[in-house]
Amino acid sequence: MIKKDISREEIKQRVLEFVVANSKYYSEYEANFILKNCLWGMNSCFVPDILRQIYDDLDLLDDSKNIYNGFIDFLRQNFDLDQDIIEVGGGRTISGIAKRIALGQNKGTVTVYDPLLFQTKTDIPNLILKKKTFFRKTNIANAKLIYGFMPCFATKTIIEAAADRKINFAVALCDGYHERYDDIYSDYSWHDDMMFLAEKFIRNNDLGSLGVTDLKNYDDPYPVLYNKRLSKFKKIVYNKNLKK
Ligand SMILES: C[S@@+](CC[C@H](N)C(=O)[O-])C[C@H]1O[C@@H](n2cnc3c(N)ncnc32)[C@H](O)[C@@H]1O
Numbered sequence: 001m002i003k004k005d006i007s008r009e010e011i012k013q014r015v016l017e018f019v020v021a022n023s024k025y026y027s028e029y030e031a032n033f034i035l036k037n038c039l040w041g042m043n044s045c046f047v048p049d050i051l052r053q054i055y056d057d058l059d060l061l062d063d064s065k066n067i068y069n070g071f072i073d074f075l076r077q078n079f080d081l082d083q084d085i086i087e088v089g090g091g092r093t094i095s096g097i098a099k100r101i102a103l104g105q106n107k108g109t110v111t112v113y114d115p116l117l118f119q120t121k122t123d124i125p126n127l128i129l130k131k132k133t134f135f136r137k138t139n140i141a142n143a144k145l146i147y148g149f150m151p152c153f154a155t156k157t158i159i160e161a162a163a164d165r166k167i168n169f170a171v172a173l174c175d176g177y178h179e180r181y182d183d184i185y186s187d188y189s190w191h192d193d194m195m196f197l198a199e200k201f202i203r204n205n206d207l208g209s210l211g212v213t214d215l216k217n218y219d220d221p222y223p224v225l226y227n228k229r230l231s232k233f234k235k236i237v238y239n240k241n242l243k244k
Pocket residue numbers: 049050052053088089090091092113114115116132133134135148149150151152153154157174
């Protein structure tokens with residue numbers, strides 16, 4: 001949600017300047033959509049990705065109502081972020097999620113993949129930007145966590161890539177409409193399919209159990225999927241029970 005003390009005129013002006021400065025990266029349709037809907041974030045934390053990236057980049061959002069911060073809190077609570085991490089589908093602007101994680105790291109790096117990235121230069125030494133598509137077989141060296149925030153088509157790729165390497169993953173799902181166009185899925189069955197897929201890969205690769213949470217505090221109706229590792233203690237008890 002946009003900070004209460006920013007006026008409608010200021011929002012319109014700053015978004016317009018942003019779109020003009022970056023016009024080569026947007027189609028005419030996209031630019032029109034952004035300008036027409038630039039006040040959307042005054043009433044909701046949950047806005048289309050093309051808008052939330054601009055709001056975040058321009059620092060227009062209230063920190064406590066910025067959905068990227070909600071996702072980072074969730075990652076912090078569930079994973080060690082002081083290690084090499086991959087973000088898939090960070091968006092066109094420098095991912096606000098990756099940037100904040102990288103700034104908070106005591107060690108490790110965050111590498112972001114997105115073919116739509118505007119730029120690949122950053123002042124943050126441990127933040128690496130790759131203007132590339134991420135594939136299941138992409139070489140990610142020693143990374144220990146792959147995450148995506150509404151990465152659309154790459155949801156499945158993230159789960160498969162993490163499972164192949166037996167490393168952790170977390171994905172905030174989007175609406176799934178992109179899959180619906182090919183008449184295979186409704187949005188809800190797409191969510192179910194992603195859950196079944198995640199559960200199967202977690203089970204077959206000893207990644208713990210399927211964790212499902214949400215970001216409903218940020219008006220996001222869709223689930224967040226991740227693998228929940230057993231603690232060392234629980235693992236010993238679990239293995240003992242298995243042997244009985
Ligand atoms: C809905 S946008 C979300 C962007 C950003 N995470 C956000 O929340 O604002 C999905 C992004 O995923 C990217 N994407 C989709 N498949 C990808 C892949 N295989 N590798 C890298 N990026 C991908 C798209 O280019 C797009 O920028």
